[in-house]
Amino acid sequence: MTVIALAAGGTAGHIEPALACAKAIKEKGSSVEVFIVGTEKGLERTIVPQRGVELAIIPSTPMPRKVNLSLFSLPFRLFAATRIAQQLLRDRKVDCVVGFGAYVSLPVYLAAKKLGVPIIVHEGNKKAGLANRIGSRFAKQVFQMFPGSIKGALTIGMPLRREISTLDKDATRLNARKSFGLASDKKTVLVFGGSQGAAFINQVISESLEQLQKMDIQVLHSIGNKNRVDEATKIYDFYHPVSYIEKMELAYAAADLVVCRAGAMTIAEQTVLAIPAIYIPFASGNGEQRENISELIKDGGGSLILESDLTSNLLVSRIREIFESPTKLAQMSLAAGKHALRDADQKVAESALALASAHK
Structure with a gap:
């Protein structure tokens, strides 16, 4: 039995690519674990x-961004997590490790190196994280979404769910809008x-809703599970807030324009589907989101608003500018695609199946 372990955790930006690869591996090798x-x-x-995939747990070893007590304890925590990961890989007789960055990947990379298990690294961000920078030094294969993230890496894009990568937006649009209670004939953000x-x-x-209601559009807004719908917004019938969207492919099919952050997964999905977007990069972190969209913005495939500049007036103005131009949406869509x-x-x-086969 061939066994492949995928290291991914934290946010959906790391987890979704791993799940997409897990499905692809199983489809190509039915006897693979x-x-x-x-x-x-x-x-x-x-x-x-x-999603029906087995999850194995190891301790979290976050990398502190500031000098504090947690930073001094990091070597001990990383050593302990690596020992646990090493035992896991040994017990499961793992033949290949595929890592997608984040805290969980580094101890798995180190454990695989110690055991002589081949490693594949996939870097999703333009600015590579610490775990993947280290793991890439002794990986057998390194992939990246953006050119130049890691020296010598092969640029292949982002592993995506087939429901999104094969989506026919035009054929799905009417049913998608119906599923969210949206009008079939209105421009949708x-x-x-x-x-x-x-x-x-x-x-x-x-x-922004008071100004947006004058534009004859509708808004589908995923506010996040941890946030509550603002009661004052319930007077606007064109505004459709939901806590979480389970089937993003339907949301994309319904949309003419997206307003969002600039995570690598988001960019990958929207460029594959050629959907114009207004990107608002996350201001914290190491600045990777702004770097993620730099080339896309330069080529006209999206519009940029920095979080420090974001106001309701600016956002409404940008949405109006895009919708009121007869060609703007089409031009942005073409550039994004x-x-x-x-x-x-x-x-x-x-790559994982080939390396796993050679390792056995």
Whole structure:
């Protein structure tokens, strides 16, 4: 039995590519055993089991961004997590490890290196994270979504769910809008702030509704499970807030324009589907979201608003500018589509199966 472990956790941006690859691996090798290694603290605790994939847990080893007590304890925590990951890989007789970055990946990379298990790294962001920078040094194969993220890596795009990568937006649009209670004939703006929502974007959208109602559009807004619908917004019948969108492919099919963060997964989905977007990069972190969209914005495939500049007036003005131009949406769609890269899940799966076979 061939066994492949995928290391991914934290946010959907790391977990979804791993799930897409897990499915591709199983489709290519029915006798292959695939499982995901995560931690107790990330979204993988719920998302992975819901998708029918086995989840193995190791301790979380977050990298502090500031000098504090947690930084001094990091070597000890990383050593302990690596020992646990090593025992897991040994017990499961793992033949290949595929990592997607985030805290969980580094101890799995180190454990695989110690055991001589071949490693594949996939970097989703333009600015590579620490775990993948380290793992890429001794990986057998390194993939990236954006050119230049990791020296020598092969640019293949982002592994995506087939429900999104093969979506026919035009054929699905009417049913998609019906499923969300939307009008079939109105321009539609989809708003979301990532897998957990974005409170500041939610606030600005609420403040924008009075102006947006004059534009004969409708808004589908995923506010995030941790956020509540603003009661004051219920007077606007064109505004449709939901806590979470389970089938993003339907939301994309319904949308003419997206307002969102600039995570790598989001960009990959929207370029594959050629959907114009107004990107509001997450201001915290190491600045990777702004770097993620730099080339796309330069080529006209999206519009950029920095979080520090974001106001209701600016957002409404940008939406009006895009919708009121007869050609703007089509031009943005064409430019976005030129950045699309497909079948990354298939390429990762093929590489993992080849390395696993050679290792046995």
